[in-house]
Amino acid sequence: MNADAPARVSPRDSLGRLIALQGPITVARFMAEALTHPRDGYYMRADPLGAAGDFTTAPEISQMFGELIGLWCADCWRAMGAPDPVLLVELGPGRGTLMADALRAAATAPDFRAALDIHLVEASPALRARQEDALAEAPPSWHNDFADVPQGPMLLIANEFLDALPIHQFVATAQGWRERLVGLDDDGFRFVLAPGATPACALIGANPIGEAGAVLEIRPTAALLARDIAERLAADGGAALLVDFDKTGPSGDSLQAVRGHKRHDVLADPGSADIAAAVDFAALAEAARGARVHGPVPQGEFLETLGLGARAAALAVNATPDQAAAIDSARHRLTAPDQMGILFKAFAITAPDMPAPAGFATS
Numbered sequence: 001m002n003a004d005a006p007a008r009v010s011p012r013d014s015l016g017r018l019i020a021l022q023g024p025i026t027v028a029r030f031m032a033e034a035l036t037h038p039r040d041g042y043y044m045r046a047d048p049l050g051a052a053g054d055f056t057t058a059p060e061i062s063q064m065f066g067e068l069i070g071l072w073c074a075d076c077w078r079a080m081g082a083p084d085p086v087l088l089v090e091l092g093p094g095r096g097t098l099m100a101d102a103l104r105a106a107a108t109a110p111d112f113r114a115a116l117d118i119h120l121v122e123a124s125p126a127l128r129a130r131q132e133d134a135l136a137e138a139p140p141s142w143h144n145d146f147a148d149v150p151q152g153p154m155l156l157i158a159n160e161f162l163d164a165l166p167i168h169q170f171v172a173t174a175q176g177w178r179e180r181l182v183g184l185d186d187d188g189f190r191f192v193l194a195p196g197a198t199p200a201c202a203l204i205g206a207n208p209i210g211e212a213g214a215v216l217e218i219r220p221t222a223a224l225l226a227r228d229i230a231e232r233l234a235a236d237g238g239a240a241l242l243v244d245f246d247k248t249g250p251s252g253d254s255l256q257a258v259r260g261h262k263r264h265d266v267l268a269d270p271g272s273a274d275i276a277a278a279v280d281f282a283a284l285a286e287a288a289r290g291a292r293v294h295g296p297v298p299q300g301e302f303l304e305t306l307g308l309g310a311r312a313a314a315l316a317v318n319a320t321p322d323q324a325a326a327i328d329s330a331r332h333r334l335t336a337p338d339q340m341g342i343l344f345k346a347f348a349i350t351a352p353d354m355p356a357p358a359g360f361a362t363s
């Protein structure tokens with residue numbers, strides 16, 4: 001299908017019906033419905049990850065990613081005073097690959113591995129099934145929402161989870177910031193501007209008006225999540241590691257869709273493509289006041305500091321030439337500046353009394 005062709009909206013389509021009924025909706029609502037609508041949502045129906053799917057993530061590129069994060073967690077656990085039990089929480093675990101790799105690495109520290117109480121926050125039944133398979137030997141508990149995870153000393157990890165949380169977009173006009181909405185015409189979904197202030201305009205705060213047409217992105221659910229995580233870490237101890245592609249500050253239009261490893265029109269055939277937007281780590285840092293924040297640090301630098309080179313060399317010892325080439329190529333994809341090395345960033349939130357975790361020592 002031509003990604004630029006406007007999508008015909010089927011009358012059965014839930015988003016089309018919603019807009020036909022109540023008028024244009026916010027970009028945040030559009031994103032939430034497109035990704036996690038219980039019946040039509042992109043993540044709810046199938047497993048979109050991997051070479052045969054729509055996009056590939058760091059844990060799917062190499063086992064080394066999850067292994068290094070597992071060791072990072074073990075390190076943090078010792079800095080916390082080795083609490084037993086300790087919650088190991090993952091937000092949006094995809095196929096469960098990162099967690100499976102992290103647990104295998106954690107097994108090299110048996111006292112740490114034995115202390116782990118594993119909790120996954122996952123909206124998708126299809127992906128929960130994949131996670132259940134991947135983690136058959138370490139059955140986790142599942143939750144729809146982070147708020148449902150029990151309290152206690154905690155290690156939390158999330159890779160490419162925050163980018164899926166809905167953003168509000170605002171466009172600079174002569175009348176001030178106006179929220180960008182998604183409407184519907186005969187040819188399909190269309191971006192329109194709200195004629196006046198919308199409730200989400202309250203989120204803009206002190207952001208000065210930009211040049212006409214400038215776009216501002218604000219993700220209130222991520223700020224709330226960062227605040228919740230920070231409060232729990234300050235109360236019970238622990239550390240959270242959030243990895244995602246970032247933007248510096250709220251400015252700029254980063255909304256994008258991907259299908260079959262290619263850019264896709266965000267508004268075309270929602271539910272059939274992944275939709276994501278860059279993460280504003282500065283906004284998360286602001287929301288996490290009360291805890292300590294570390295980074296963001298470029299992913300390449302973070303992984304190399306954690307020992308990616310040594311891990312790759314260890315894996316290469318028993319590898320065939322083809323396997324050794326695959327290990328090299330995975331390391332390159334994860335760390336090279338023109339690959340994921342700079343675009344993706346690692347960011348940590350810790351209890352205020354924790355030392356800077358591994359990989360963040362200079363922050």
Ligand code: SAH
Nearest residue numbers: 043057092093094121122123124159160164
């Ligand atoms: N962390 C995995 C998967 C990233 S894709 C990896 O790196 O491979 C995003 C993940 O977040 C998927 O598991 C998706 O189902 C989940 N997800 C997206 N929005 C969610 C929400 N609002 N609540 C819970 N899980 C969500």
